[in-house]
Amino acid sequence: MKVQILARKLITPSSPTPLNLQKLKISCLDQNFPSNYYTSCIFYYPASGEEDCVNTAEKSKQLQKSLSEILTLYYPLGGRYVKGSVFIDCNDNGAEYLEAKASGCLSEFLKEGELETELRNHLAPPLFQPEESPLLIVQFNMFECGGLAIGISVTHKIVDGFTLFTFVDSWATACRIGIDRVHSPSFQLSSFCPPKDMSSIKTFSPRxxxxxxxxxxxxxxxxxxxxxxxxxxxxxxxxxxxxxxxxxxxxxxxxxxxxxxxxxxxxxxxxxxxxxxxxxxxxxxxxxxxxxxxxxxxxxxxxxxxxxxxxxxxxxxxxxxxxxxxxxxxxxxxxxxxxxxxxxxxxxxxxxxxxxxxxxxxxxxxxxxxxxxxxxxxxxxxxxxxxxxxxxxxxxxxxxxxxxxxxxxxxxxxxxxxxxxxxxxxxxxxxxx
Structure with a gap:
């Protein structure tokens, strides 16, 4: 099994982030997480027929278009963390989107359970990224059979499990039936829990x-x-x-x-x-x-x-x-x-x-x-x-x-x-x- 990266690009929001939202203050709870650690998951979609082998390119286009649209609502994920600060610069620099080709048939690997081991790590971006990296990285993997695996890595600096899967659910809804059917999220946690000196627990980072x-x-x-x-x-x-x-x-x-x-x-x-x-x-x-x-x-x-x-x-x-x-x-x-x-x-x-x-x-x-x-x-x-x-x-x-x-x-x-x-x-x- 080999996974080859074919293309990399930045997907920017379909409309610019308003000036009043371009500097997002993180909460004191966000401060506890290192900026270079990402949380990741992979979604597997086996091919349903021969037509899927032809439609993978079209599906990738749909994902990119809807990702651009959903980033207007999840605008911090299109920005960058300001190193050493308590801010996300919502500068619309974009999320990274990778297209990759994976050899073999996805359904066979799912059936045999081989995806529990080494292969999974090639289907999603690495968990540890340089601090200046995009806050959201998507890897679209196309198998020879037409099956797909979508790997998503997102910074833990401002994203927990709830946020991750709420975002993915919203993105999927936008891709399937349109952005107007998506409920807008809130990024105002710092108004309840503003950043503060957390040096007393900063050294504790077992993860x-x-x-x-x-x-x-x-x-x-x-x-x-x-x-x-x-x-x-x-x-x-x-x-x-x-x-x-x-x-x-x-x-x-x-x-x-x-x-x-x-x-x-x-x-x-x-x-x-x-x-x-x-x-x-x-x-x-x-x-x-x-x-x-x-x-x-x-x-x-x-x-x-x-x-x-x-x-x-x-x-x-x-x-x-x-x-x-x-x-x-x-x-x-x-x-x-x-x-x-x-x-x-x-x-x-x-x-x-x-x-x-x-x-x-x-x-x-x-x-x-x-x-x-x-x-x-x-x-x-x-x-x-x-x-x-x-x-x-x-x-x-x-x-x-x-x-x-x-x-x-x-x-x-x-x-x-x-x-x-x-x-x-x-x-x-x-x-x-």
Whole structure:
């Protein structure tokens, strides 16, 4: 499998950004993210017939035209980050658009699962870009069979998971039925959470620690597996009380993986080790602030759960689910109390300072989780039906990403661990709940 870049161009907004919008102040939450780190995903569209081989060029033209149109609404993505500042220069320099040719047939690779490995990294722009790079980079990959893969990389400086998939959904709508059917997003997060001195937590950036020994495994939980996990989570072998709530899909999958990681650590070191788990939480609609539902930018915080070994060496799924649920409930409660920007800043700063302290304690295992579940990742219909699959891009950093399966009922977990940790982790996946 080879992927060859055929062309590069800049796609500028179809109409210029008004003068009053050309200098976008980022929020204090955006300040936490490095400007050279991008978040990426790939949308896969197998060919539906021989005509697709002929229409790929036309589809690329449609994408470019609609991208130009959607950049008038998502105008910061056509600009550039001003290095060392708290501003995006919305100068209409444009997003980068790459056309690429991929050998082979996409449907065969999807069927065989080979896209889980090296190939995926060639279908999307790299996660780490020079600071002066475009904030949005699109790679349009044409397979010999007529299948398509659209890789999208966008700066994490002003884009979180919600913003990424809201943008893609809006772009797809513009391409399929027109820009006039797209709801305008909001980029005024800094009016609620203005930039400020964040030097106390600036040195905490675990996501930027790259390690070439990181390996990846994809675990698929279908609806039956999720039902089994939920049933198992209600079983408490110590008879100290069953769950008084129904755990979510994300909670039981997170608990299953965390429990396996705890047991893997026990296998490596000969004893149960303390560990922390963090889960990114979207704060939209969870605060008392009048923040629009279409607010773009980084607007999340971390939920933290802790495992401290006790007398029970079995590490029950029931107990692990409870720890995750309590951590999330505590975070949701704090968010609900937030009535102004200072409250939001306090929540995020306290969580970041806690994580900074935890990361500096080398004898404690820390596992970073993120979830794209319930985002509209499979709504990206550009006019040739919804994608058959959506994937992340391999990143040389430890962490676990959860996203919905293509039927909407299951969850895919992308687990990235150091190679020696992964060996023990895989052995623990078969243990009883």
């Amino acid at each position: 930027s620690k790259r390690d070439n020994t990181i390996v990846e495994k994809r675990i698929v939980f279908n609806s039956a597996a999720l039902s089994s996990l939920k049933a198992a989570a209600h079983v408490n072998v110590n008879n100290s009380g069953s769950l008084k709530y129904e755990p979510s899909r994300v909670q039981v999958v997170t608990a299953f993986i965390w429990r396996a990681l705890i047991k893997a650590s026990q296998a490596r070191y000969g004893c149960l080790c303390p560990s922390y788990l963090t889960h990114l939480v979207d704060m939209r609609r969870r605060t008392a602030l009048p923040i629009p539902g279409n607010m773009c930018g980084n607007f999340g915080t971390m939920s933290i759960a802790q495992f401290i070994p006790g007398d029970d060496s079995t590490v029950q799924l029931h107990d692990v689910v409870n720890r995750i649920h309590e951590g999330m409930s505590s975070t949701f409660s704090e968010c609900a109390k937030a009535s102004n920007g200072d409250d939001i800043i306090s929540i995020v700063t306290n969580e970041m300072l806690m994580m900074k302290e935890i990361f500096e304690t080398t004898e404690i295992d820390v596992y970073l989780f993120n979830s794209w579940s319930r985002f509209p990742i499979y709504e990206a219909d550009f006019g040739w039906e919804r994608p058959e699959w959506v994937s992340s891009v391999y990143a040389p950093m430890e962490g676990i990403l959860l996203l919905d399966s293509n039927d909407g009922d299951g969850i895919e977990a992308w687990v990235r661990l150091k190679e020696n940790t992964m060996l023990h982790f895989q052995q623990m996946l078969e243990i009883k709940y």
